[in-house]
Amino acid sequence: MNAPPAKPVAALAIAPIEDADIAAVVALWQGCGLTRPWNDPAADIALARKGANAAVLVGRDGGAVVATAMVGHDGHRGWVYYVATDTGHRGKGHGRTMMHAAxxxxxxxxIEKLQLMVRPDNSRVQAFYQSIGYGEQQRIILAKWLDGRELTP
Structure with a gap:
């Protein structure tokens, strides 16, 4: 028995975020559950766009924003945040494509090393990163809110 033909995967057009994309990107991040009350996503975008050490990459399918990745570095290590794929476009390889772009x-x-953080209870996302070659490194993350707030989970 022959396998069914593979579905064609739409190629993403990837480019840095533009002013006109901000509302759609924030809505995507909110729809994917990436935002937190203590982080203003529009302010995160503005900060990333401020200097040469960070960028917000946007993946478009037919002109619509369907995927993102915020990438930056401290001169030694790269970091990636806000990797998102619109729920209606999952399973097409867009997350993988955005990670390759980052x-x-x-x-x-x-920059030779990329690091990212995944919440320990998010096994689906952990499996995604493992499927594209990322491995877990044991580290202890210490944090402090500089305004005196209690730590968030």
Whole structure:
């Protein structure tokens, strides 16, 4: 018995975020459950766009924003945040494509290592990153709110 033909995967057009994309990107992040009450996503976008060490990459399918990745570095290590794929576009490889774009962005900046954080209870996302070659490194993350708030989970 022959396997069914593979569904064609739409190619993403990836580019840095534009002013006109901000509302759609924030809505995508909120729809994917990536935002937290203590982080203003529009302010995060503005900060990433402020300097040369960070970018918000947007993946478009037919002009619509369907995927994102915020990428940046401290000169030694790269970090990625807000990796999102619109729920109606999952399973098409867009998350993988956005991660490759973030990795390429860091390589072009001369950064050799990319790190990211996943909440321990998010096994689906952990499995995704493992499927594209990421492995867990045991580290203890220490944090402090500088305004005196209690730590968030």
């Amino acid at each position: 990795e390429d962005w860091l390589r072009q900046a001369g």
